[in-house]
Amino acid sequence: MSQKTMRDAINEALHQAMAEDDSVFVIGEDVAGCNGAPSGKVGVTGGVFGITGGLYEKFGPLRCIDTPISESAIVGAAAGAALMGMRPVAEIMFADFIGVCMDQIVNQMGKFRYMFGGKSECPAVIRFAAGGGFSAAGQHSQAMYQVMTSFPGLKVVVPSNAYDAKGLMLQAIADNDPVLFFEPKALYQVACEVPDEMYKIPFGEAAMVREGDDVTVVAFGQMVGKAAEAIDSLEESGITCDLIDPRTTSPLDTKTILESIEATGRLVVVDEAPPRCGLTTDIAALAASKAFHSLKAPVVQVSAPHSPTPFSPELEAAYIPSVERIVAAIKEVTA
Amino acid sequence: MGLSRESLLRAYRQMKTIREFEERAHAEIMNGQIAGFTHLYTGQEANAVGVCEHLSGSDTIISTHRGHGHCIARGADVIGMMKELWGSSEGLCKGKGGSMHVADIENGILGANGIVGGGPPISVGAALAQKIRGTTNVAVSFAGDGSVNQGTTFEAMNLAVVLKVPAVFVIENNYYSEHTNISYAVGCDDLKARTEAFGFPVFVADGSNFFDVYEAAGKAIEHCRQGNGPAGIFAETGRFHGHFVGDPQDYRAEGELDDLRENSDCLKIFRTNTADMSEISASDLDAIDAEVMELIDRSVTEAKAAPRPTPDQVTEDVYINYGAA
Numbered sequence: 001m002s003q004k005t006m007r008d009a010i011n012e013a014l015h016q017a018m019a020e021d022d023s024v025f026v027i028g029e030d031v032a033g034c035n036g037a038p039s040g041k042v043g044v045t046g047g048v049f050g051i052t053g054g055l056y057e058k059f060g061p062l063r064c065i066d067t068p069i070s071e072s073a074i075v076g077a078a079a080g081a082a083l084m085g086m087r088p089v090a091e092i093m094f095a096d097f098i099g100v101c102m103d104q105i106v107n108q109m110g111k112f113r114y115m116f117g118g119k120s121e122c123p124a125v126i127r128f129a130a131g132g133g134f135s136a137a138g139q140h141s142q143a144m145y146q147v148m149t150s151f152p153g154l155k156v157v158v159p160s161n162a163y164d165a166k167g168l169m170l171q172a173i174a175d176n177d178p179v180l181f182f183e184p185k186a187l188y189q190v191a192c193e194v195p196d197e198m199y200k201i202p203f204g205e206a207a208m209v210r211e212g213d214d215v216t217v218v219a220f221g222q223m224v225g226k227a228a229e230a231i232d233s234l235e236e237s238g239i240t241c242d243l244i245d246p247r248t249t250s251p252l253d254t255k256t257i258l259e260s261i262e263a264t265g266r267l268v269v270v271d272e273a274p275p276r277c278g279l280t281t282d283i284a285a286l287a288a289s290k291a292f293h294s295l296k297a298p299v300v301q302v303s304a305p306h307s308p309t310p311f312s313p314e315l316e317a318a319y320i321p322s323v324e325r326i327v328a329a330i331k332e333v334t335a
Numbered sequence: 336m337g338l339s340r341e342s343l344l345r346a347y348r349q350m351k352t353i354r355e356f357e358e359r360a361h362a363e364i365m366n367g368q369i370a371g372f373t374h375l376y377t378g379q380e381a382n383a384v385g386v387c388e389h390l391s392g393s394d395t396i397i398s399t400h401r402g403h404g405h406c407i408a409r410g411a412d413v414i415g416m417m418k419e420l421w422g423s424s425e426g427l428c429k430g431k432g433g434s435m436h437v438a439d440i441e442n443g444i445l446g447a448n449g450i451v452g453g454g455p456p457i458s459v460g461a462a463l464a465q466k467i468r469g470t471t472n473v474a475v476s477f478a479g480d481g482s483v484n485q486g487t488t489f490e491a492m493n494l495a496v497v498l499k500v501p502a503v504f505v506i507e508n509n510y511y512s513e514h515t516n517i518s519y520a521v522g523c524d525d526l527k528a529r530t531e532a533f534g535f536p537v538f539v540a541d542g543s544n545f546f547d548v549y550e551a552a553g554k555a556i557e558h559c560r561q562g563n564g565p566a567g568i569f570a571e572t573g574r575f576h577g578h579f580v581g582d583p584q585d586y587r588a589e590g591e592l593d594d595l596r597e598n599s600d601c602l603k604i605f606r607t608n609t610a611d612m613s614e615i616s617a618s619d620l621d622a623i624d625a626e627v628m629e630l631i632d633r634s635v636t637e638a639k640a641a642p643r644p645t646p647d648q649v650t651e652d653v654y655i656n657y658g659a660a
């Protein structure tokens with residue numbers, strides 16, 4: 001056990017899974033890095049976010065595979081290899097690039113099992129760096145997991161801390177269905193205690209990050225930490241909250257969420273993506289349809305507005321939900 | 336080649352403006368003044384300028400993540416661009432896009448683009464509009480050696496041939512896509528032949544030499560203006576900085592950057608090539624250098640003083656505005 005960043009925790013999970021199972025390999029742009037380069041330093045990059053560091057050195061070119069810039073082919077290659085029983089972990093760098101390879105994810109990989117009458121398995125993991133916070137503007141900041149959650153046939157993971165990221169990644173690799181693994185890039189450098197040994201966190205089991213009586217707060221990805229901060233800042237005012245981190249948006253742990261709403265009667269849902277057809281709306285609808293009679297106040301959604309992610313730091317600060325906005329939402333439902 | 340004094344001076348001014356814009360952006364990023372991801376075009380200036388010096392009127396360009404040079408070469412307002420990098424509400428895109436999305440539609444700049452391979456299909460559409468309207472205008476897409484492996488680029492090239500539209504595909508080969516060398520990422524030995532197999536001619540140029548690019552671009556663009564369908568330009572070039580500011584550049588050979596700056600600097604090469612020309616003199620170029628430095632200084636001063644956007648502007652310019660979240 002030691003302090004590890006989310007980056008190192010995911011990297012450790014990949015190292016351990018690859019050491020344990022020969023069918024696991026990573027593929028993507030610059031996951032090794034410097035291939036064909038005159039420096040001869042193949043493998044030193046380890047992914048532009050450093051998540052695949054050391055894998056080339058340890059496992060060689062057949063299991064740490066650099067590709068041209070060809071996202072459709074990367075996902076397709078992962079899907080095809082997975083159909084053949086391999087366990088690929090593909091990197092698509094920024095989640096926004098889903099736009100380039102949507103068919104292979106949604107129409108192909110995500111539908112094999114169902115369309116083939118349950119006769120196929122596709123144990124592929126596709127990794128993405130997701131979300132905002134870097135002034136990276138409209139094409140490098142999107143969460144995207146909320147969109148992908150709407151497609152049956154795909155499992156969708158959004159860790160909020162390094163500990164969960166490792167356990168969820170090991171579960172994702174072991175899972176026999178396609179898993180989309182969204183890494184909030186704002187959290188890559190955030191550390192917490194992470195065991196050295198392998199462990200898995202089952203999908204569809206939410207984490208109860210805080211326990212309280214007055215409000216149920218459901219938050220996703222990088223919003224979990226902000227929601228915790230908001231809740232902690234309210235301690236003196238006497239308002240206490242359940243904070244639920246679903247960890248996987250598909251499958252979703254509706255049981256934990258509903259039980260909490262039944263106990264508190266108030267719901268705040270926080271996500272960094274825009275609200276329309278998103279996770280805040282989805283959870284609000286869950287409460288309205290399954291826990292209506294427990295609700296003592298209207299559900300409050302805290303999300304980005306309905307707009308692309310702006311570049312300017314001031315605009316992005318106004319765009320991504322802040323601790324202050326979460327505090328205000330909790331006060332609003334308890335007013 | 337018969338370039339007039341005016342054309343020669345403008346070409347040099349454009350290349351120098353790009354160079355100093357980028358070098359200043361680099362310094363300001365290192366100072367923490369500019370947010371976001373910035374990809375610098377330093378070293379590749381002759382490509383943008385050699386192509387854009389043939390463009391006018393409603394000819395369009397579309398660019399890449401490494402877009403500053405293309406935009407300046409096509410005539411974007413330098414001060415508006417610097418303000419955009421600063422994220423000001425007076426920036427060319429009101430601070431909404433930043434470095435990766437500089438655009439100026441009125442001036443034929445359909446935007447820098449954060450998606451590798453995002454530009455070529457859009458450029459085919461721009462070319463199609465020209466064809467339907469019966470103009471002799473062209474649509475130029477700039478793209479890197481990495482973008483040629485993207486399906487969107489393949490589709491755009493084939494569609495341009497099928498539709499016989501005046502689309503000019505400029506491929507700037509700086510040998511790297513991020514950290515990967517072209518010798519790894521492009522599977523065949525002859526990318527020119529692979530591209531020509533789509534069914535259009537590709538003209539090769541030395542991307543560090545304005546005159547060479549200008550000549551190749553002239554042929555390609557004339558081919559398009561004559562209604563012969565698309566054409567390509569292939570320029571070998573080098574970027575003097577990392578992929579993005581902060582890149583450790585582990586892929587470089589020892590001495591590679593020094594060699595590039597020493598032997599592939601388009602500004603030096605331009606001066607050498609024009610040394611014996613009667614049309615212009617070294618002192619003309621020195622005077623331009625001074626004016627450009629003044630312009631870039633002014634752009635930074637103005638960018639620093641420019642108004643900042645306010646939160647209500649987040650939801651402006653969306654096709655439907657539901658208000659703040």
Ligand SMILES: Cc1ncc(C[n+]2csc(CCOP(=O)(O)OP(=O)(O)O)c2C)c(N)n1
Nearest residue numbers: 097401449450451479480481482511512513
């Ligand atoms: C669809 C997509 N995939 C990956 C990236 C990440 N990326 C940004 S630039 C780049 C390399 C592009 O190489 P090249 O086309 O040669 O242009 P250069 O950077 O050399 O100008 C990559 C992989 C992206 N922006 N978009």
Ligand SMILES: [Mg+2]
Nearest residue numbers: 479480511512
């Ligand atoms: Mg390149």
